[in-house]
Amino acid sequence: MKYHQISNQLFIKNRKKFMALMKPKSIAVFNSNDIYPISADSTMPFEQHRDIFYLSGADQEETILVLFPDAMDKKHREIMFVRETNEHIAVWEGAKLTKEKATEVSGIETIYWLTDFDKIFFDIMTEADTVYFNTNEHYRQSVETQTREDRFIAKCKNDFPAHQWAKSNPILQQIRGVKEPEEIALMQQACDITEKGFRRILEFTKPGVWEYDLEAEFLHEFIRNRSKGFAYTPIIASGNNANVLHYIENNQQLRDGDLILMDLAAEYANYASDMTRTIPANGKFTARQRAVYDAVLRVKKEATKMLVPGTIWAEYHKEVGKIMTSELLGLGLLDKADVQNEDATWPAYKKYFMHGTSHHIGLDTHDYGELKTPMKANMVFTVEPGIYIPAEGMGIRLEDDVVIQETGEPVNLMKNIPIEANEIEELMQA
Incomplete structure (x- = not known):
C-alpha cells in the first residue's frame, strides 16, 4: 500500500x-x-x-x-x-x-x-x-x-x-456514518492531496489543451502524494459537456470561452474526498458566467450552514431548493409564473438543478450513513449545488466536504482549495 x-x-x-x-x-x-x-x-x-x-x-x-x-x-x-x-x-x-x-x-x-x-x-x-x-x-x-x-x-x-x-x-x-477523529484526519489528507492537484492544474489550464491532459495532471499529483489516484471516476467536462452529469469521456479540447466543470478528487488509505470546481479555460469568467458562478456559490454557502445536528436530510434538500429557486429567479432563468405553477413533485428549480445537494462521504464516495434520522456531529457530507444551462453551453457545480460539529457551522475539509472566482482568476493569470 x-x-x-x-x-x-x-x-x-x-x-x-x-x-x-x-x-x-x-x-x-x-x-x-x-x-x-x-x-x-x-x-x-x-x-x-x-x-x-x-x-x-x-x-x-x-x-x-x-x-x-x-x-x-x-x-x-x-x-x-x-x-x-x-x-x-x-x-x-x-x-x-x-x-x-x-x-x-x-x-x-x-x-x-x-x-x-x-x-x-x-x-x-x-x-x-x-x-x-x-x-x-x-x-x-x-x-x-x-x-x-x-x-x-x-x-x-x-x-x-x-x-x-x-x-x-x-x-x-x-x-x-459518524466518523472517528482518525477517519476525519485521513479524509483531510485526501482533501489536501486534492488541493495540490487543483492548484497544479490552475497553472496548466489554457485553451487548446485537452480534458484528458487535466486528468493526467491531477493523477500525477495524486500518486506522487501517496494516493492510489482518483476516489471515483473523474469528470472533466468543458463547455456543454458539463450538462451531462456523469460525463467521463474526458476527450474534448478546451476552447477559449469555455468553462470546465471538474468533479474529481483523491483517495487516501481508502478514504475518499469529493471535490467539484468550475473554472474558465482562458482564466477569466465572462459577466454571465460570473453571475451564475456566484449564484451557485451563494447557494453552497447557505446550504453548508444548515448541516448541523438535528437536520433531516430530506427537509434540508427542500430548503436548499427554495434558496436555489430565489437565485434562478435573480438570473432570469425562472419567472414567478414558473414557480407558482410548479409541480410539487418536481419543483421548477429542478430544470436547472436536478440532483441532490449532499451525501455522506467516507470510505465510499457515497458513503454509508443514516439518512432518515437527524444528522449527528462528526458526520461528513458533501455540499454540491449546481446550475446547468444547455442553451448557454455551460454547467457550473461547486462542491466541498464538511464535518458536522456539535455546535456551530461545519468544518470545511476543503477550505484551502480555491473557490472564490477572484482567487481562481488571479491564480490562473499569475
Whole structure:
C-alpha cells in the first residue's frame, strides 16, 4: 500500500461499536472483495471491501473477519483468517500478511490461515443462534455481479439451515456514518492531496489543451502524494459537456470561452474526498458566467450552514431548493409564473438543478450513513449545488466536504482549495 499504516486503535474502536449492537449469541462475518477478471489473464486492480477494512484494516484479498462477542473461548471473540503466504507467492505477488502482521494491522490477536476457516467456523457456529450477513443495502447500489460475500451467504444458509439470519448493514449504516477523529484526519489528507492537484492544474489550464491532459495532471499529483489516484471516476467536462452529469469521456479540447466543470478528487488509505470546481479555460469568467458562478456559490454557502445536528436530510434538500429557486429567479432563468405553477413533485428549480445537494462521504464516495434520522456531529457530507444551462453551453457545480460539529457551522475539509472566482482568476493569470 502507498499510504502510511493506520493505527489499529481505529479498527479496535470500530469493532467494539459494531459488537455492542449485535444480538446475544450471534456471529458476524465479513469477506474481502474478489479480484475481478477483465479477460485472458488480466484482472482489475484489487479494491478491498470497505466494511472489512473499516473493521480490521486488512487491505488484502481472500481475508475473512469473524466477530463473536459471546464465544465461550475468549480467543474466538475476534478472529481473522488470511491467505497463507509462502516464498513462491512472495516472489510473484509480493509480501502478504503474516499472522504477526495481521495482528499488528488489525489489533486482532487470533489469526488463522484461510484453509482453517471451515473447521473453526463449524466449531463456533455450534455455540451461536444467529449469523449476521453483510448484504449491500446502500440506497444507490445497483450491483449485478455475484460477490465473495454472496457466495459465502449461500453456502452458510445451506450448511447451517437451523440458524437465524440477521443483517449487518443497519449497524454499519449507523456507526460508519459518524466518523472517528482518525477517519476525519485521513479524509483531510485526501482533501489536501486534492488541493495540490487543483492548484497544479490552475497553472496548466489554457485553451487548446485537452480534458484528458487535466486528468493526467491531477493523477500525477495524486500518486506522487501517496494516493492510489482518483476516489471515483473523474469528470472533466468543458463547455456543454458539463450538462451531462456523469460525463467521463474526458476527450474534448478546451476552447477559449469555455468553462470546465471538474468533479474529481483523491483517495487516501481508502478514504475518499469529493471535490467539484468550475473554472474558465482562458482564466477569466465572462459577466454571465460570473453571475451564475456566484449564484451557485451563494447557494453552497447557505446550504453548508444548515448541516448541523438535528437536520433531516430530506427537509434540508427542500430548503436548499427554495434558496436555489430565489437565485434562478435573480438570473432570469425562472419567472414567478414558473414557480407558482410548479409541480410539487418536481419543483421548477429542478430544470436547472436536478440532483441532490449532499451525501455522506467516507470510505465510499457515497458513503454509508443514516439518512432518515437527524444528522449527528462528526458526520461528513458533501455540499454540491449546481446550475446547468444547455442553451448557454455551460454547467457550473461547486462542491466541498464538511464535518458536522456539535455546535456551530461545519468544518470545511476543503477550505484551502480555491473557490472564490477572484482567487481562481488571479491564480490562473499569475
